Amino acid sequence: MTGDGDRTPSAQRRAPSARQAARAITAVAGALFATLAPASPADVSLKAKVDRTEIAQDEVLTLEVRLESPEAPTRLDLPATPEFELESQQRSQEHDVTLGGGGALFRQAYVVTAQLRPTRVGALTIPSARAVVAGREYVTQPIAVRVVAAGTAPGGSSPPGAGGGPAAGGQALNRAYRGWEKDLVLDAELDRKEAYLGEQVTASFWLLSPLELLQCEGVTTPHYDGFWQEDLETPRTRLPLEIHTVNGIPTRAYLVQRVALFPTRAGELTVDSMELSRITLRMGRPSLLGAFDDVVTLSRRSAPVTLHVRPLPPGAPPGYETGNVGDLRLDVSVTPAQVSVGEPITVKVSVSGDGNVRALAPPRVSRLPGTRTFPPVTRDANEKRNGRLFGTRTIETVVVPEQSGEIVLPPSGWPYFHPGVGYQVARTPEFHVNVVPGGPTAGSGTAPGTNVLTAGLRPIRTEAALSRRGPPAWQEPWFSVLLVLPPLAFFTASAVERLRSRALSARALRGGARTARRRLRLARRRLARGDAAAAVAEVEKALSGFAADRLGQVATGLTRDSLAEGLVRAGAHPPAVRALFEALELVDAARYGAGDLHGEEVLTAAERALEALEEADWQAEGVGR
Amino acid sequence: MTGPTQRPRPLSAGRPRALVPILAVLALLSATARAGPEPPAARFEAANRAYLAGDFEGAARRYEELLREGWESAPLHVNLGNALFRMGKRGLATASYSRALRLDPGDADARANLELARAQNVDQVVGAEARPLLLRAVESVRDRSAIAAFAIAWLCLWGALAGRRFAQSASHGVLGVVAFAAAICVVAAGALLAGKAAGRGTTTAVIVAVAAPVREGPEPALKPTFELHEGTEVRVLEMRGGSVHVRLGNGLEGWLAAGDLEPV
Numbered sequence: 110m111t112g113d114g115d116r117t118p119s120a121q122r123r124a125p126s127a128r129q130a131a132r133a134i135t136a137v138a139g140a141l142f143a144t145l146a147p148a149s150p151a152d153v154s155l156k157a158k159v160d161r162t163e164i165a166q167d168e169v170l171t172l173e174v175r176l177e178s179p180e181a182p183t184r185l186d187l188p189a190t191p192e193f194e195l196e197s198q199q200r201s202q203e204h205d206v207t208l209g210g211g212g213a214l215f216r217q218a219y220v221v222t223a224q225l226r227p228t229r230v231g232a233l234t235i236p237s238a239r240a241v242v243a244g245r246e247y248v249t250q251p252i253a254v255r256v257v258a259a260g261t262a263p264g265g266s267s268p269p270g271a272g273g274g275p276a277a278g279g280q281a282l283n284r285a286y287r288g289w290e291k292d293l294v295l296d297a298e299l300d301r302k303e304a305y306l307g308e309q310v311t312a313s314f315w316l317l318s319p320l321e322l323l324q325c326e327g328v329t330t331p332h333y334d335g336f337w338q339e340d341l342e343t344p345r346t347r348l349p350l351e352i353h354t355v356n357g358i359p360t361r362a363y364l365v366q367r368v369a370l371f372p373t374r375a376g377e378l379t380v381d382s383m384e385l386s387r388i389t390l391r392m393g394r395p396s397l398l399g400a401f402d403d404v405v406t407l408s409r410r411s412a413p414v415t416l417h418v419r420p421l422p423p424g425a426p427p428g429y430e431t432g433n434v435g436d437l438r439l440d441v442s443v444t445p446a447q448v449s450v451g452e453p454i455t456v457k458v459s460v461s462g463d464g465n466v467r468a469l470a471p472p473r474v475s476r477l478p479g480t481r482t483f484p485p486v487t488r489d490a491n492e493k494r495n496g497r498l499f500g501t502r503t504i505e506t507v508v509v510p511e512q513s514g515e516i517v518l519p520p521s522g523w524p525y526f527h528p529g530v531g532y533q534v535a536r537t538p539e540f541h542v543n544v545v546p547g548g549p550t551a552g553s554g555t556a557p558g559t560n561v562l563t564a565g566l567r568p569i570r571t572e573a574a575l576s577r578r579g580p581p582a583w584q585e586p587w588f589s590v591l592l593v594l595p596p597l598a599f600f601t602a603s604a605v606e607r608l609r610s611r612a613l614s615a616r617a618l619r620g621g622a623r624t625a626r627r628r629l630r631l632a633r634r635r636l637a638r639g640d641a642a643a644a645v646a647e648v649e650k651a652l653s654g655f656a657a658d659r660l661g662q663v664a665t666g667l668t669r670d671s672l673a674e675g676l677v678r679a680g681a682h683p684p685a686v687r688a689l690f691e692a693l694e695l696v697d698a699a700r701y702g703a704g705d706l707h708g709e710e711v712l713t714a715a716e717r718a719l720e721a722l723e724e725a726d727w728q729a730e731g732v733g734r
Numbered sequence: 735m736t737g738p739t740q741r742p743r744p745l746s747a748g749r750p751r752a753l754v755p756i757l758a759v760l761a762l763l764s765a766t767a768r769a770g771p772e773p774p775a776a777r778f779e780a781a782n783r784a785y786l787a788g789d790f791e792g793a794a795r796r797y798e799e800l801l802r803e804g805w806e807s808a809p810l811h812v813n814l815g816n817a818l819f820r821m822g823k824r825g826l827a828t829a830s831y832s833r834a835l836r837l838d839p840g841d842a843d844a845r846a847n848l849e850l851a852r853a854q855n856v857d858q859v860v861g862a863e864a865r866p867l868l869l870r871a872v873e874s875v876r877d878r879s880a881i882a883a884f885a886i887a888w889l890c891l892w893g894a895l896a897g898r899r900f901a902q903s904a905s906h907g908v909l910g911v912v913a914f915a916a917a918i919c920v921v922a923a924g925a926l927l928a929g930k931a932a933g934r935g936t937t938t939a940v941i942v943a944v945a946a947p948v949r950e951g952p953e954p955a956l957k958p959t960f961e962l963h964e965g966t967e968v969r970v971l972e973m974r975g976g977s978v979h980v981r982l983g984n985g986l987e988g989w990l991a992a993g994d995l996e997p998v
Contacts, residue, residue, distance in 0.1 A: 486854075488856065566819060566847055566850060567812075567843040567847050568816070568843075569782055569785055569786075569809075569812065570809035570812055571779075573778055573807040573808075574807055575775065575807050575810060576805070576807060577804050577806070578805070581877055581930070582877055582881040583881065583927055583931060591885055592888070595889060595892035598896075599895055599896050599899070602896065602900070603899060606899075606900065
């Protein structure tokens with residue numbers, strides 16, 4: 110029976126093969142369509158259905174609420190079912206694209222599945238489910254269910270066990286297949302049904318799945334009340350896969366956890382349910398055009414399993430201590446066989462085998478006369494092999510003889526319980542240690558009271574350059590000085606060098622200018638005497654000499670371009686260089702020109718050029734910058 | 735006529751009396767100086783003699799006195815560790831060896847004895863992440879070596895820059911290469927120093943109690959979630975009251991009583 114909502118779907122779903130082909134564009138196109146075209150009420154349908162309408166009270170009913178809509182719902186709630194107990198719940202999502210004459214129709218289905226167990230007998234009702242899409246509310250019709258007394262399952266309507274699926278109670282191993290979700294089972298198994306108190310029992314939790322497992326999260330482990338628990342195998346990332354045959358069908362089995370349990374009390378002990386709240390399975394591979402797996406997320410809970418724990422039988426040998434249970438072996442060693450007085454003897458007692466080594470109480474060395482017996486050191490080592498826990502408990506006792514003679518460790522018996530055989534007593538032989546006179550070899554580092562565990566200790570140092578404890582070197586004042594001083598010295602020296610260079614340059618400039626002016630005065634006097642040629646020659650000497658002084662080389666013979674470049678490089682301003690060249694042009698014109706010799710004009714130009722050159726800062730390029 | 739004869743005064747007749755208190759003070763000072771504390775080297779040797787005679791408690795007491803007075807060296811920590819180890823105090827010995835290695839990471843004796851002590855730990859930290867190679871490299875260098883490397887590189891850098899600035903142009907290329915290489919060394923040595931300084935800021939500790947219950951919070955009333963045993967090394971994250979928040983090598987965290995730990 111179904112409880113349809115108040116809207117029906119406007120398009121039928123395509124066959125699975127078509128869905129797979131279209132899945133590639135589903136995600137993108139669907140999102141696009143959903144964005145561009147708001148959900149129309151005609152495109153939305155909400156349905157609720159149950160797998161049967163008549164069940165026994167001890168059975169589980171499956172309710173499926175299905176919302177088909179091009180747009181994601183803002184709410185999709187299962188109905189509150191006060192007359193049913195919610196066993197488990199799963200949510201999944203399906204995508205569908207229909208290609209027809211009217212174009213592509215994108216459709217999404219949101220499915221919520223719940224397993225419900227009735228709480229009473231009679232005519233019960235599953236109330237309406239509700240969904241809200243694009244602000245509109247959609248409601249399903251209530252569904253009536255008839256519940257009969259437990260054990261009187263209505264003919265033909267009883268589900269075949271559901272494969273121990275979600276909280277299937279005691280039906281975990283009754284795996285009749287009815288839909289693939291029924292075959293997803295979290296199975297708890299014990300390697301035996303009965304065990305003695307303290308005997309090792311292995312519990313394994315397998316996830317049986319018809320589909321490939323992608324991820325498994327939200328593991329709630331049982332409490333293991335009444336057990337001493339030791340972890341054997343808990344995969345953290347990828348669950349190991351085995352193929353198990355269930356009812357003749359090969360099935361994927363993923364190991365979720367394996368633990369060794371040691372019952373701590375007799376009677377019926379129950380291993381609680383384990384729950385996996387997020388099991389992600391791959392429904393199908395992505396198509397060539399798509400990149401999205403079709404996945405479904407479900408939850409499962411294992412059924413509790415019961416172990417009958419028998420108390421240990423009566424007739425325990427004297428000295429038996431509770432906890433000495435298992436398939437065990439006792440080894441004792443005493444080394445060395447001969448020592449000097451004051452040298453240590455190590456008595457090592459080891460109990461090993463299949464059992465809870467942490468609960469074992471191996472025999473201890475009692476105080477021997479004429480010796481100092483130190484407190485024993487206990488060490489445990491566990492080994493996980495073939496799904497069982499094996500271990501060794503070792504007790505080392507150091508005995509230091511204080512007098513010469515023979516030390517005798519008498520034979521002893523250590524009772525324990527072997528689950529397959531019964532009470533056993535492990536016997537140790539008698540040990541003799543010969544103690545000879547002689548003091549300890551102090552120089553070698555062995556001394557009375559020496560802890561034998563220090564064997565191999567490197568000796569003390571006889572020399573030590575003791576120094577006062579202080580802050581680390583990088584917090585010392587000298588380190589700050591080291592950091593600051595070199596750059597400070599560098600920049601100070603650079604600044605001094607620059608200042609010195611400037612001073613020298615200024616002095617040279619003043620000296621060169623004085624010489625040039627002297628020559629110009631001499632030229633003026635010669636001009637006044639009427640010797641214009643000598644005056645012009647003197648002017649040229651004045652200008653060339655000044656330029657050569659600034660360039661640091663003889664200027665005669667340089668082309669005008671070379672001279673200009675050199676002067677600019679030396680720091681002369683271009684207008685000053687132009688003035689110099691004008692004066693030199695006049696000199697050349699006066700010397701070689703066919704016209705009149707204008708000595709006064711040459712002198713004036715030379716003085717103007719000299720002034721301009723003096724005004725330059727004469728900071729050579731790249732110096733002090 | 736002659737006047738009363740003046741008997742010549744014995745030479746320094748009154749001075750001995752004046753000198754008595756001075757001599758007494760000097761003698762007292764001398765005696766005080768002789769009875770003063772022995773030099774640390776002599777006390778170290780005395781502690782060694784006690785150790786070799788089997789008096790490990792006495793040796794440990796003397797070593798610890800030297801440490802309390804501010805004296806330090808890697809051998810001093812190694813010897814104290816040996817004395818504690820032989821007394822059965824493996825956790826404290828582990829802390830001493832770790833301190834020796836912090837002072838001198840190349841101390842082979844401290845490393846060997848530390849490994850010996852660790853080998854007897856009850857707790858095996860499963861899933862502990864391997865320490866990064868860089869961190870191990872930083873720890874393998876002594877503080878002094880790191881400082882010396884940095885100082886040399888720093889001085890070379892500025893020396894080369896100064897030479898390039900003031901020397902003839904012919905050697906500018908060589909000095910530039912030297913300055914570049916020195917700058918790289920400065921960066922590397924600076925990173926080394928920074929790593930060492932950061933390492934100083936990290937507090938590690940060793941469990942010294944035979945069994946130390948670890949709780950989820952600092953409140954002692956909380957039920958212990960697991961137990962750590964003597965010799966296990968932890969990293970201290972926080973201290974609150976009498977409880978210490980620690981982290982194991984595999985990331986497991988919890989709170990311990992401060993008395994169960996010995997900081998390194």
